[in-house]
Amino acid sequence: MSTQPTPPVQVTVIPVTPFQQNCSLVWDARTKRGAFIDAGGDIDQLLAAAEQHGVTIEKLLVTHGHLDHCGATAELAERLGVPIEGPHEDDRFWIDALEQHARSYGFPPARPFTPDRWLKQGDTVTVGGQTLEVHHCPGHTPGHVIFYHAGVKLAFVGDVLFQGSIGRTDFPKGNLDDLITSITTRLWPLGNDVHFVPGHGPMSTFGQERRLNPFVSDFALKSRA
Numbered sequence: 001m002s003t004q005p006t007p008p009v010q011v012t013v014i015p016v017t018p019f020q021q022n023c024s025l026v027w028d029a030r031t032k033r034g035a036f037i038d039a040g041g042d043i044d045q046l047l048a049a050a051e052q053h054g055v056t057i058e059k060l061l062v063t064h065g066h067l068d069h070c071g072a073t074a075e076l077a078e079r080l081g082v083p084i085e086g087p088h089e090d091d092r093f094w095i096d097a098l099e100q101h102a103r104s105y106g107f108p109p110a111r112p113f114t115p116d117r118w119l120k121q122g123d124t125v126t127v128g129g130q131t132l133e134v135h136h137c138p139g140h141t142p143g144h145v146i147f148y149h150a151g152v153k154l155a156f157v158g159d160v161l162f163q164g165s166i167g168r169t170d171f172p173k174g175n176l177d178d179l180i181t182s183i184t185t186r187l188w189p190l191g192n193d194v195h196f197v198p199g200h201g202p203m204s205t206f207g208q209e210r211r212l213n214p215f216v217s218d219f220a221l222k223s224r225a
Contacts, residue, residue, distance in 0.1 A: 008030070011154070012025050013203075014042075014045060017067075017068045022038070024156055025049050026156070027055040027127065031129055034050070034056065035059045037062075041068070041071050042072070060073055061086050062085070062087050063156065065098075067098055070113075071108075074112065083116035084113060086125075087115075087119060088142075089143060091144065095112050095114075119136075131149075132147040133150065137182035139169060140167030140168060140171070142175075144159070157198055157199070160187070162204075163201055164213055166215045167199075188206060
């Protein structure tokens with residue numbers, strides 16, 4: 001009886017914070033070295049997931065500067081002694097305001113941070129021996145980035161795109177036209193067969209969203225034009 005080979009990248013999604021934001025624990029199946037993408041809160045829960053899967057966390061990756069996506073990042077990086085990579089520097093103003101936003105939303109205290117590495121279009125990041133492409137996708141926030149593993153056709157898109165919806169653009173420096181351009185020029189070219197982990201809610205594929213998403217389906221965009 002044949003068995004399926006283990007994918008080179010393993011992922012488990014951990015909803016955190018009262019906003020049920022999808023924090024992804026992603027790791028190299030061979031080295032068991034990994035990263036959290038968007039450590040928004042609930043640190044003990046995140047560390048328990050890493051321990052359960054036997055993963056050594058080597059860095060923290062951030063898609064954008066909103067509280068539910070990076071509110072626990074400074075504390076977690078300090079506790080683990082690991083670097084922070086992302087988002088794009090245009091989200092600095094969001095990260096600088098984390099403490100204030102945590103108070104406003106009744107979240108646990110959150111500290112601002114300066115990433116060890118700001119990211120830009122065309123960069124790559126590594127997780128263990130695996131490489132993720134970085135695509136700058138402004139619109140929801142100006143400095144939003146997404147992470148894409150070409151080998152397994154999997155993207156971590158934060159709040160750019162959801163199953164059946166798209167990110168809000170009514171926050172400071174949000175822009176609907178920029179968001180749609182990001183989706184159509186940075187996400188769709190990766191392929192209809194790409195699965196993606198959104199910032200909230202269930203996974204989907206780019207192909208499904210091009211067919212059914214009422215905001216950015218091919219039909220919706222043709223009608224918008």
